[in-house]
Amino acid sequence: MDYLTAAGWPWLADPIARLRAAGAADRLPHSLLILAAPGLGAAELAAWAGAFALCEARPVARPCGECAACALLRADAHPDWHVVRIEEDAQQIKVDQVRELIERLVQKSYRGGYKVGLIEGAEALNANGANAFLKTLEEPTARTLLMLTAARSHRLPPTVASRCLKLALRPPERATALAWLRSQSGEAQGWEVPLALAGGAPLRAVELRRAGVVELDAEMRRSLADLAAGTLDLTLLAERWVRADPAPRVAWLENWITTRILAGVGGAGDSKTAESVRLPAAARGPKITAMYALLDAVRDFRRLATTGVNPQLALEALLLRFRSLSS
Numbered sequence: 001m002d003y004l005t006a007a008g009w010p011w012l013a014d015p016i017a018r019l020r021a022a023g024a025a026d027r028l029p030h031s032l033l034i035l036a037a038p039g040l041g042a043a044e045l046a047a048w049a050g051a052f053a054l055c056e057a058r059p060v061a062r063p064c065g066e067c068a069a070c071a072l073l074r075a076d077a078h079p080d081w082h083v084v085r086i087e088e089d090a091q092q093i094k095v096d097q098v099r100e101l102i103e104r105l106v107q108k109s110y111r112g113g114y115k116v117g118l119i120e121g122a123e124a125l126n127a128n129g130a131n132a133f134l135k136t137l138e139e140p141t142a143r144t145l146l147m148l149t150a151a152r153s154h155r156l157p158p159t160v161a162s163r164c165l166k167l168a169l170r171p172p173e174r175a176t177a178l179a180w181l182r183s184q185s186g187e188a189q190g191w192e193v194p195l196a197l198a199g200g201a202p203l204r205a206v207e208l209r210r211a212g213v214v215e216l217d218a219e220m221r222r223s224l225a226d227l228a229a230g231t232l233d234l235t236l237l238a239e240r241w242v243r244a245d246p247a248p249r250v251a252w253l254e255n256w257i258t259t260r261i262l263a264g265v266g267g268a269g270d271s272k273t274a275e276s277v278r279l280p281a282a283a284r285g286p287k288i289t290a291m292y293a294l295l296d297a298v299r300d301f302r303r304l305a306t307t308g309v310n311p312q313l314a315l316e317a318l319l320l321r322f323r324s325l326s327s
């Protein structure tokens with residue numbers, strides 16, 4: 001397991017500093033709830049925190065990466081490190097998985113130090129699982145670190161969430177994220193679009209770029225410019241999207257509209273982000289009401305896409321709205 005990477009990520013500097021300060025005072029929390037959108041490194045931060053608790057170098061300011069405990073962690077073989085996550089094809093984390101974790105945590109530490117338990121994706125805990133876990137949270141055993149990672153919109157019972165120290169991860173400033181993306185990839189160009197579509201989450205931006213989002217952006221800009229100029233047939237474009245995959249294209253469109261609206265109403269918007277996704281000049285300007293209507297239509301499309309509606313017709317309706325907005 002990789003527990004050293006997280007320390008080099010600038011947007012995790014604050015949570016890591018908090019954990020280091022707590023560790024230095026010998027006051028690591030009993031339970032930690034890491035809340036984050038995808039692509040902010042919640043799992044990596046949990047790995048760092050677990051390694052920080054288990055590292056046997058003294059004094060320990062960070063996981064040393066060299067002691068016996070660190071070597072065991074690297075090999076995924078540390079006997080006092082226990083992880084629970086949703087099993088493949090399962091809908092929820094099973095209550096038996098939670099019970100097994102609790103069993104292990106009440107036993108004596110194998111190496112005589114900390115015991116660490118992690119529940120990854122804790123929103124997949126059902127009520128029974130959360131209840132089983134609650135008792136452990138209420139009566140923590142000494143030198144035990146329990147961690148949960150979850151989305152910020154989690155629906156964990158308040159009884160569970162309120163007993164944990166919460167670390168809410170936030171995306172870094174755009175300039176910080178871009179500098180990090182450029183330096184770690186060696187690619188100076190082309191990060192604006194993936195970062196915008198990732199909602200500012202750097203690791204998600206890396207994934208999106210790998211998945212071809214830069215090419216998608218170029219394709220979308222070309223198509224919509226042609227559509228606005230009247231040189232591309234609307235039915236044809238809808239057909240093309242249906243054949244390729246409408247979902248990422250509609251997601252792109254939603255991001256573009258949102259960015260235009262934010263830039264248009266001012267304040268909350270980031271004009272640089274808006275400009276990075278250039279669209280036909282005719283679509284610019286304060287047509288905010290029409291933009292909102294288009295945004296509603298895009299969201300309706302996403303909602304209806306799961307209900308078996310004819311995608312060709314729905315996309316044509318969407319593109320018709322877009323075209324009338326840009327004329």
Ligand SMILES: [Zn+2]
Pocket residue numbers: 054055056057063064065066067068069070
């Ligand atoms: Zn170590």
